[in-house]
Amino acid sequence: MNRLLLLPVLACLLTFACARDSQAQPWRPGPSGTEIALWPDGLAIARPAVEGEEKATTGPELIGGRTVTAIANVTRPTMTIYPAQGRNTGAAIFVYPGGGYQILAVDLEGTDVCDWLTPRGITCIVLKYRVPWGGPHWDRTCSCQVVPPIPMALQDAQRAMVLFRRRAPSLGVDPHRIGVLGFSAGGHLVAAMSNATARAYPRVDAADDESSRPDFAIALYPGHLWNGHDLDLYDYMRVSAATPPTFLIQAEDDPVDDVRHSLSYYMALREAHVPTELHLYAHGGHAFGLRRTDQPITEWPALAERWLRTIGMVRSG
Numbered sequence: 001m002n003r004l005l006l007l008p009v010l011a012c013l014l015t016f017a018c019a020r021d022s023q024a025q026p027w028r029p030g031p032s033g034t035e036i037a038l039w040p041d042g043l044a045i046a047r048p049a050v051e052g053e054e055k056a057t058t059g060p061e062l063i064g065g066r067t068v069t070a071i072a073n074v075t076r077p078t079m080t081i082y083p084a085q086g087r088n089t090g091a092a093i094f095v096y097p098g099g100g101y102q103i104l105a106v107d108l109e110g111t112d113v114c115d116w117l118t119p120r121g122i123t124c125i126v127l128k129y130r131v132p133w134g135g136p137h138w139d140r141t142c143s144c145q146v147v148p149p150i151p152m153a154l155q156d157a158q159r160a161m162v163l164f165r166r167r168a169p170s171l172g173v174d175p176h177r178i179g180v181l182g183f184s185a186g187g188h189l190v191a192a193m194s195n196a197t198a199r200a201y202p203r204v205d206a207a208d209d210e211s212s213r214p215d216f217a218i219a220l221y222p223g224h225l226w227n228g229h230d231l232d233l234y235d236y237m238r239v240s241a242a243t244p245p246t247f248l249i250q251a252e253d254d255p256v257d258d259v260r261h262s263l264s265y266y267m268a269l270r271e272a273h274v275p276t277e278l279h280l281y282a283h284g285g286h287a288f289g290l291r292r293t294d295q296p297i298t299e300w301p302a303l304a305e306r307w308l309r310t311i312g313m314v315r316s317g
Contacts, residue, residue: 027056027071027106027128033080033114038159043204046150047075048130056106063108064291064298070103074131077156079164082114082124083171089314090174092123094160094214098184098287100223101135101153104128108289109183116290116301122314123173125164129156135189136224136236145224147236153185154192155201158212161193165210177313179216179244184257184287187222190214191265194243216313218247218304221286222265223257231264239268245275245311249300251284277307 029035039045050073058069079094097109104110106126114124134153139146161178168175182190194217199208227234246269250262262278269276284297292298308314 025056026054027069029080029111029126032118033082033111033126035078035080036163038077038079038156038163040204045155045201046130046152048073048132048134048152050075050132063287063289064293066107066291068108069106070099071106071128072103072131074104074128074134077130077160078128079160080126080128081164081171082111082118082126084121084123085118087121088123088172089121090172091121091177091179091308091314092125092164092168092171092173093117093218094125094127094157094164094178094180096127096129096157096180096182096186096189098182098186098221099131101137101185102132104131105183105287105289108287108291109186112289112291113181120305120314123171125160127157127160129153129189135185135192136234137185138224145227145234151192151200153189154196157189157193158196158200159204159208161212161214162207162210165212166207175210177215179218179313180214181218181220182222183220183289184223187219187261188224190217190219191222191225191237193217194246195237195239197238213242214244216245216247216308216311217243218249219262219265220249220300221251221254221257222248222261225261226258226264231260231267233264233268237265237268239265239272239274241272241274243269243272243274246277247304247307248276248278249281249297249303250279251281251286251295251297253283254286256286275311279303 054073095113097104110126117124130152266278281297
């Protein structure tokens, strides 16, 4: 997709200036997904600074020939499980939609991924994490990177992982073959999950005794990693040998997140001797998801499938 055509789509998503839906309606998954609340009723969790109720809106602009639905004002985080179809591989992947930690592009960078994974025997889980400002974000007022005092998105991602890992055997999933995949801000959340050394919230119940570290990670056009100097990461992103195998995709002409976010993260992974595969394309822009266009970068799912087999998370045959 031409990046100049893409920028109005992104502006539309982030401001809802193009929204078709005038009434505030929370997002609901289709009949094939089971939505589960992450936190017990009555438990006090941090609430994003929202104006109004949760709403899902769809804009008229098209990506890959289809509209994009975005969720705003998420105060009740959930995960939606889409079971593997056909031959179950025993693997599962969490999907983190992007949206600048302001909204969630829930179909383009969420349920579309499950439409790809589940027919291949991979259980797919879409995370609806708290927004706005649930993670590091660019503040236009100070022209600076802001790290929220409470990492709400990371809390939600960790909680979802331990809840799912606890019940994985009953869903036909190997607890040691659960990965994460995210786009843009969701790509940052992938890195945050991969490198967190402790739980970001107090223990709630027995599920929190499970590990929240993913077994593999896929990040597409991630942001909030490169600090703007050389190829250095922000101080809050510390990579170690414990970081899981990682697959990275980005376009060099990305107009939103500089390609050096992927490059700096790749170099840090390499220095830590983490198995890593990086694919850079000259063209592709930002927010292409996995919708096929005339850009070669949108053929990335085939590369990711091969990588998953290479690292043994999805077995051939």
